[in-house]
Amino acid sequence: MRMRSVHRPLKTALLLAPLTLGVAGAGGGTTPPAAPAPPVRPASAVQPGRPAGSAVSLRALADARGLLFGAAVNHTLFDPNEPDYARTLNRHFNAVVAENAMKWAGLHNNREAFAFGFADAIVDTAVKNGQTVRGHTLVWHDSLPPWVYTIQTREELLRAMQDHVTGVVTHFRGRVRMWDVVNEAVSDAPGHPLRSSPFLNLIGPDFIDEAFRAAHAADPDAKLYYNDYNTDGLNGKSDAVYELVRGMLVRGVPIHGVGFQAHLNTDFDVRGAQVQANLQRFRDLGLDVQMTEVDVQLRPGRPEAGELARQAAVYRDLLRTCLSVKCAGFVTWGVTDFNSWRAGGRPLIFDDVYDPKPAFAALAQELAPPGR
């Protein structure tokens, strides 16, 4: 394996400097309010002209199956010193998600005006490259600009939320085909009630229905998702999400799918956690399901080869399970280990120098046409 000439501590510090890191473990992350400055790397780290990853194109294999196979992208997409990022993205992924650029604080930090520039650049690039765009995310307790917290009445916050959703979805209508409308509304507390947030606390539980209604009115063709973490297997939290979306369907709320983030580590047991039974019960409600933020951290202090093999097995089992329930998409939360939000855990399918890892081969094998 080629070695990158940049020392990780420096690199990681540079990368994370503009960010505030969120909840450890699973999901619940945070965002910079706007596009952070790109990490600075010495020119010696760049090896132009190398093939993007592998002779196999995951994108071609996913296309042949009609599967959305995506990656979350950040500012590195536009870094002229990092051409392998776009090359890898375009060769291996048919779908793109903005890692941070479409969050509330990224698009609407100033109450009076949206700032669509960075997100537009991501969307336009994806559309030009024939990639589908997943919108992430319209209403979330995290990454909110300070002005949202100054609102004091239900009416004003409801109107502000509806205006935000309407403004964003209308702007991207026709270019963003699906949205995570509400992210992480269910808490991790015993019994998994809805999570405390300005929206729950001021508007009440119906903020969820209202957000979906506003999104649907702004783009009736967009597929609308509820998205959450630690809900991949059968457990109390996925039960709570199940009840939430079932209730929405009963009330006639326009919801079309559920996203399962799948921020995992190498100890995760896809079969033991009963991911298949969990996804299937949402499919049985008539909803689409997607794995939306997949990454699988290596556990520290263990021999590398074994960890990489375990990581590959988790990716394989997860994709196999996803395909078995005819999932609509499988999205990795980043392109390469180098600039993952959990870079220390090397959780993605391409390593620091864009070489495919064993997890890449495992996904390629799962995506290959039957009989090969």
Ligand code: GLA
């Ligand atoms: C959650 C969010 C993502 C991201 C991650 C951490 O999973 O849904 O947008 O912030 O946390 O990067």
